[in-house]
Amino acid sequence: GNGAGQLGNNSTTDSQVPVAVVGLPASSVSVISASSEHTCALKVGGVWCWGGNSGGQLGNNSTTGSHVPVQVAGLASGVTDIGAGALHTCALQDGVVWCWGSNGAGQLGNSSTTDSHVPVEVQWPRLSALPPGGSGPSSDAKEWVWLGVSALAIGALSLGLGVRRRRRLRSVLS
Secondary structure (H helix, E strand, C coil), X not given: CCCCCCCCCCCCXXXXXXXXXXXXXXXXXXXEEXXXXXXXXXXXXXXXXXXXXXXXXXXXXXXXXXXXXXXXXXCCCCEEEEEECCCEEEEEECCEEEEEECCCCCCCCXXXXXXXXXXXXXXXXXHHHCCCCCCCCCCCHHHHHHHHHHHCCCCCHHHHHHHHHHHHHHHHHC
16 A cells, blocks of 8 residues: 555555665665554664654654655664554654654653654653663563553554564574
8 A cells, every 4th residue: 555655656556566665775774664654764864754644753843745755853863763653653762762743642652642743752761771680571671662662552553563573583583
């Protein structure tokens, strides 16, 4: 499906085969996350999103959709993970979780229900404040944050599933 431009190939034509994302060489991408309306990628130089943007989920301070990648405001470096929800997106940057987009159910985690078209900091412990030595669901502090974000319903179901998929993928690859 590509009705909102979520394939990033500067069209809204559905495709049954993989298509290249305009201006986003695969060699520069380290993480990708997709929802039904939009897609985001983490690449050298920041986070880039494309597709539908009715809730501001592209993070470029607008609600205008884009059929090609646009850079998320304020996340140019230090980002290590991203997760796309239905109408919002979250990213992990230097121990801080940032979310943007639709917030009617509090999914941005900033003690508000106001949408944000740019990243806002999630009110969650920073990585440095997490228990050392693995006294929780994982000794990996990054997974602690993502599991916590998912458990608090701040992130979308895709964030929680994304952690499990990455964990399964890691076990398959190792």
